Amino acid sequence: MESKVNIINRSVLVLNQTYEPLHICDVKRAITLILEQKASLVLTADHLYLHTVSNAYPVPSVIRIHQYIHVPHWEAVLNKANIFRRDNYTCQYCGAQNVPLTIDHVVPKVRGGSDSWTNLVTACVECNNRKGNHLPEEVGLKLRTQPKKPHKIHTMQRYLAAPVEEWRPYLFLD
Ligand SMILES: [Zn+2]
Structure with a gap:
């Protein structure tokens, strides 16, 4: 009861x-x-x-x-905490959880990548270092899911x- x-x-x-x-x-x-x-x-x-x-x-x-x-148009705030949350605190390259996490630009900034929901993903330190200023496919990394802008329902x-x-x-x- x-x-x-x-x-x-x-x-x-x-x-x-x-x-x-x-x-x-x-x-x-x-x-x-x-x-x-x-x-x-x-x-x-x-x-x-x-x-x-x-x-x-x-x-x-x-x-x-x-x-x-x-309801006024709902926008998720683009920040580190919300990207981690969207990605369920999981490295989007190797799937590691419960490890120190960083934010990775899928297309690196120096190569014209933007600060946006579709270009920022959660990455573990190891994957982020391996990636450096490369595209994922150049260093044999693959995104587990395509990063999207979160919707209120999601x-x-x-x-x-x-x-x-x-x-x-x-x-x-x-
Ligand atoms: Zn990783």
Whole structure:
């Protein structure tokens, strides 16, 4: 049995009026939105109820807000931490994890490579040294995945990948 505090702090996926994933809030906030009739329940957490003196509320897992929220164009900030995060802290050449990581320019700067999502990747020190001012193929290295600019959905998917199975359909994972 989950304690009331745990239940209150559970994550709830908030969908826009159009059913697009918007953000995540806690159960307390979600119930407030429902009671204020600003949102409706889409999916409840299995067999969980929040008991007050006079009522028992089904615990929300996914809610949908009634009024469309215009989301300004979302841009991931290009920085070292976000590149590591996008690449799951993994060297994009050899797949090493749990090693000191660096940022590598796929096309080296001295050869006209830009500071951009598609030209910056996570690399371990060894691969970065081996690469130097070369293109990967010149030194027998190959990118494991093509670097892309992260999309909001990808970021949410990564953030949520493991914990909440029941959200998968709402995050377009199925
Ligand atoms: Zn490496």
